[in-house]
Amino acid sequence: MNTAPGATPTIVLVGHGMVGQRFLEALAERGLTATHRVVVLCEEPRPAYDRVALTSYFSGRTPEELSLTDGEFIALHGIELYVGDPAETVDREAKKVTARSGQVFAYDILVLATGSYPFVPPVPGKDATGCFVYRTIEDLLAIEEYAKAKATTGAVVGGGLLGLEAAGALKGLGLTSHIVEFAPRLMPVQVDEGGGAALLRTIEDMGLSVHTGVGTQEIVVDAEGAVTGMKLSDGSELATDLVVFSAGVRPRDQLARDCGLTVGERGGITVDEQCRTVSDPHVFAIGECALACDGRVYGLVAPGYEQAETAAAAIAADETDQLTFTGADLSTKLKLLGVDVASFGDAHGTTEDCLDVVYSDSRAGLYKKLVIGRDGTLLGGILVGDAEAYGTLRALTGSVPPVSPESLVLPAGADSGARLGPSALPDEAVICSCHNVSKGTIRGAVTEHSCTTVPEVKKCTRAGTGCGSCVKVLGRLVDAELEASGVEVDKGLCGCFAQTREELYEIVLALRITGHRDLLDRHGREDARGGDGCETCKPAVASIIASLAPAIGASGYVLDGEQAALQDTNDHFLANLQKNGSYSVVPRIPGGEIAPEKLIVIGEIARDFGLYTKITGGQRIDMFGARVEQLPLIWARLVDAGFESGHAYGKSLRTVKSCVGSTWCRYGVQDSVRMAIDLELRYRGLRSPHKLKSAVSGCQRECAEARSKDFGVIATASGWNLYVGGNGGATPRHADLLAKDLSDAELVRLVDRFLMFYIRTADRLERTSVWLERIPGGLDHVRDVVVHDSLGICDELEQLMRAHVAHYRDEWAETVGDPEKLARFVSFVNAPDTPDPVVAFVPERDQIKPDLPLLSIGLRPADDALEGSAQR
Amino acid sequence: MTLALETTDLKVQLRLADGWFTACDLGALTPGRGVAALLPDGRQVALFRDRADRLYAVDNRDPFTGAAVLSRGLTGTHQDRPFVASPLLKQRFDLISGECLDDGAVRVTAYEVRTD
CATH class of the missing domain: 3.90.480 (Sulfite Reductase Hemoprotein; domain 2)
Incomplete structure (x- = not known):
């Protein structure tokens, strides 16, 4: 695997975490994956995943969903990714990396993105069975397994950001949970004393025990070497079956040290403004393993991404695209155990002569502090309990806010409380700090790239695709920009009608309009009136008129008069x-x-x-x-x-399929054939937004496949169960149970209501399965309407169906x-x-x-x- | 056109290479729908009448499928231009120029029509 000199230049990336993946994307964006061989050595058994959202594993997100890349990206760019095969040694003289597997890779450029490792305090017993760290998916899987098998109590060492997440996860696993923090307050890096107090109250209210101002002195183990408790510095002992160390992280710089690269006194590979190591121009370091030129190691993802971009730009060596990394904003906004916590700018008020504006309500667990410079400039702040204003405030940092600072921290209900919308922000304000996307860029996505939805803007600008904390502000910004540019999302049926099918149904019913022309000339879009309509609205309107024919006095024959031209x-x-x-x-x-x-x-x-x-x-x-x-x-x-x-040609009832039922089948409990015939004859000829299929099964064996139908009926010992919204075809969907154990009459009445409600509210060519997923409230709403008559329209729905049945020819x-x-x-x-x-x-x-x-x-x-x- | 005219025996004619060809009575055309007519050389023409009583004629053969079905398509107005949508795969054809609105590379023959 050793490339010959003079062959395609090779970039070897050591480490495939979030920053490593971003670096690969930055290479691809600059076309470097096409001109270079790119080799990635990844220690973990899986490619890059969203470590920031690690804890969401415990709320049901699978490791696959956390993944940041797919085989497609890697394959598309011809990247050689070796998972589970970390770099072991670097020979800088020969410019070669040896992996654990023994593979040797010659490099022209080496990029170290080895990240960090959890710091475990050197206390006795720290390696006992039942001691864990909280860093990788594998750590989480191990914690989960041990907690489920052997633990009822868990303790987390460290009350920082990750420690709180870990404690929340333990609680979620059903453990009595403790947090032990050496500092006098929780999250000492991000919040001050007041914020810590607000946080403490809320966390304790959740049933977590917090021990601040105490250190861990020893992990107590039993005869088998498993954790039973911990001794604390105040002399007390805490019984626990499981310990998670979350006492901070340290740069993983051993590989760099071993090959003689300069590292900082407290760790971190020393790099320059371009993220190039100071010792070797062929080696870069990015992310949590790098000691930036401002003398700091950045443990947040946003600065890491910036470093990834910087290194890629330096490697591309394009003079028009040179970036430098000289330091980063440490602003963060998190939702920890359901509590919003944010800090931004000079949160601790270290600027000379600065002043604080504080709002605190310990009862509600709220704490908000703004740090203001002498000239009124907003320098930074801390928000606990309500970080709604974070996006706006962070973007305003460094400027004098357009309203008084007091009004920015007062709760919204208070008299002078001001809500600054994103419209108040200048264009250069950074909205997404993960990807460094400014308000101007987002506005441009709407005005110049014609994005009309948040997902489109996210795709176009990458804003909101990092930690996600700016998505709310992003949404308001996109809405405001759309409104300003006069763009309205057109939900109209077609170029002729601005109304939805549902709205047209209501108009036809209320005004008893019996012709497409009449409807078009009175209710069509201005420039479509007097025209011939189109291939979309003509059949759709014909269908509505046919569905309502008896009620509005139209001919029930679909080929009468003008209707013939619509079909x-x-x-x-x-x-x-x-x-x-x-x-x-x-x-x-x-x-x-x-x-x-x-x-x-x-x-x-x-x-x-x-x-x-x-x-x-x-x-x-x-x-x-x-x-x-x-x-x-x-x-x-x-x-x-x-x-x-048989109406096989119509958007109408097709068939009601049946199994042979109790008449012949030894398992059947009801006469499914008779019920299928009754239903088919009742609803034959009923025009609807799309075709309707049905089936009746005579027992739970379900031979008629009723649950793949728009309305399916399955016999029970005491009646019929009605299922709705099923579908076969390209997007199969099992029908949902609408009501159980119905008598014949109850079943028919419910199907009457269900079908008429669907016909009334569905879009054109929208099957019941899609309709059920789309309408607000979904199945529950439909059940409320047709079973519990929450809208008071069931009489009308039944009456419409009776009219259809009576007028069928x-x-x-x-x-x-x-x-x-x-x-x-x-x-x-x-x-x-x-x-x-x-x-x-x-x-x-x-x-x-x-x-x-x-x-x-x-x-x-x-x-x-x-x-x-x-x-x- | 006036109502009085409709009651007379107007004929729909289209211009072929060798002169005007009478296809059918105007009364055989329903506004918004088409009919097919057979030409002397075996070709087929789709004739349409819109709600303003304007007449159009294009080749009846759907160039996407080869089936002679355009006369059975739905007509409409798109940006003030009359069109017919093929009943098979729904491509739209401008009734005046014969151009396919969904694929610029495809068109059908359009004929000049008059009543006489």
């Missing part, structure tokens, strides 16, 4: 258009039950017209290959034999009985007896199939390209 071709010819311009025919077979005589009729018709037949998934028979002019002839015979339209029976309606069923207006010559068939497996080569004759030469675009 998709399927509805227009009451059949399903297939790829060669022929149609398929599906007669209704309610519940999938069919008598032999009727089966024979279908067979005879298919044979006489030469149709291809196939059994559908909805337990009926589809006949393919009918030309337009054959449809009335086919249906004349079907109607004559007692069949009616078979569309095909009506069509074949009316010569005027039959006139449309011709291939050519000027040659009614001539069939469309493009509709032709060839034999396959004893049946017919479309003559596909005939279809492609005379198509443009670039047929392949056409096919590609057709599938977009």
Whole structure:
């Protein structure tokens, strides 16, 4: 694995933590991954993950969800990533790194991002069984395993930021938890005495025991060497089964020391402004292992990211893109155990002659302090209990706030409390400090890059993708900017209507509008009025009118008058258009039950017209290959034999599938076939926002697959369970239980309400599964409305359904009985007896199939390209 | 156009290379819908009438699928231009120019239409 001299230059990165990953991204952004071989040696058994959010593992985030990278990024940029294989030695003379596995990598540039290690105070017993640190996912897994198996009490040594998180995690694992902090207050680095007091109160209220001002002197162990307690510096002893050390971190600089790189007195690899080590121009150090040129080691992720960018820029050596790292803002905002804690700027008031403005309410666990310079400049501050103002205040740091400082810390309800929106900030104010994104950049994302949502802005600017603490401010900023630039998110149905389908439904119902033209001219967008509408709104409005036909006095026949012009071709010819311009025919077979005589009729018709037949998934028979002019002839015979339209062509009820049920099946507990037939006949012809499928199973074995349907019914010993919102297809979804053990009448009443509520509120072409996920409140809201009648509309919903049932007529029976309606069923207006010559068939497996080569004759030469675009 | 005209026996004609071809009665066209007509040479034409009684004619063959179905598509107005959307894969075609609105590289033949 040793590259020959003169080959592609190689960058070796040691360490794949958050900063290491950011460095790789910075290399990729600068095109360096294309010009260099990039090798990454990672000690942990997994690639970079979000260490800042480590504790969220205990609230259910999986290690995979914490991951910061995917195989795709690594593969796309040709990066060689070796996980579980740390660098062991560096030979700077030969410019080679040896990994634990024995692999040797020659480098041109070496970047050390080895991070830090947890500091464990040198107390006796510190290595006992049951002692842990809190740094990696593996640490968490070990703590979890031990806590579940062997512990009821846990103690955390260290009351800093990580210590509090660790204590919260132990509590979450069900342990009685203690925090032991040597300093006189919690989070001594970030907050002052007042803030510590507010924090202490809130933490104790959560049931955590806090011991401040005491040190740990010894870990007490039993005969097997397992932890049983700890001796404290005040002479007391604390019984505990588990100890987590969280007493700060130290730079991991051993590799650097071993190869003779200069390190600081208190650790940290000494680097210059470009993050290049002072000892070797070919070696860089970034993140928590680096001692920056201001003499500090930065333990926060934001400065680490800045260092990663700086080092990448230095390696790229592009004169127009040179960065320096000379120090960083230590502002932080955290949510610790549900408590907001933030500190920013000169939080401890070290500036000469500075003044404090403090608001404190220990009862509410609130503490807010601002540090103000003599000239009124905001220098920094501390917020505990409510850090809402953090984003604004941090951005204002270094300037004189536009309102008095007092009003910035008073609670919102107080008389003089001022709320400074993000609009008050200057453009150069940094909103996302993790990625150093200014307000101006975010505004630019909206105004110049046409972003209209927070996710888009996040993608465009990276703001809010670090610690996430600025997302709230980001959202307000994006909204404000959208508003200012007059952008409104258009929720309208199409270019013709500004209303949603739901709003149009309400208009049609309230004003009893029975035509698309009328609706368009009265309620359409200004410039669409008087026009012809479009292929989106015409069928959508036709569907609404059809759903409401009896209630608004419209004709229930979908091909009457103007309605005929609104229908998709399927509805227009009451059949399903297939790829060669022929149609398929599906007669209704309610519940999938069919008598032999009727089966024979279908067979005879298919044979006489030469149709291809196939059994559908909805337990009926589809006949393919009918030309337009054959449809009335086919249906004349079907109607004559007692069949009616199966509405396979409509956005309407398709089938109610059933298993054989208690009549025949030894397991069945209810008559599922009868119920399926009843439901299918009740809802047949009901036009809806999208197709509706249903099924009834006669027992819990669920042979009818009812839970993959829009409404599914499963028999129980005492009645029926109703499930809603199921779907098969590309995005399968199991239906949710809406109500249990219903009688026949209760079931039908509930389905009536459910379907009418769906028809009323769904978007165009929105299946119940998507609708249920989308509507505010989801299933609970739907249950409230249709089961508990929370909106008081159930009477109306039931009445609408009763009207539908009462007015149902078979569309095909009506069509074949009316010569005027039959006139449309011709291939050519000027040659009614001539069939469309493009509709032709060839034999396959004893049946017919479309003559596909005939279809492609005379198509443009670039047929392949056409096919590609057709599938977009 | 006036109502009086509609009641007369107006014919829909389209211009072919060798003159005007009579396709059908105006009454055979429903506003907002199309019909197909067979030309003497075997080609097919889709004829449309909009709600303002303007007439349009384009080739009936959908160039994306090869099926003769454009006459069965839904019509509409997009930025004041009339269009038909193919009933198969929904690509829209400008009824005046024949241009595909969803793929600039594709167009269908458009014919001049008149009533006589």
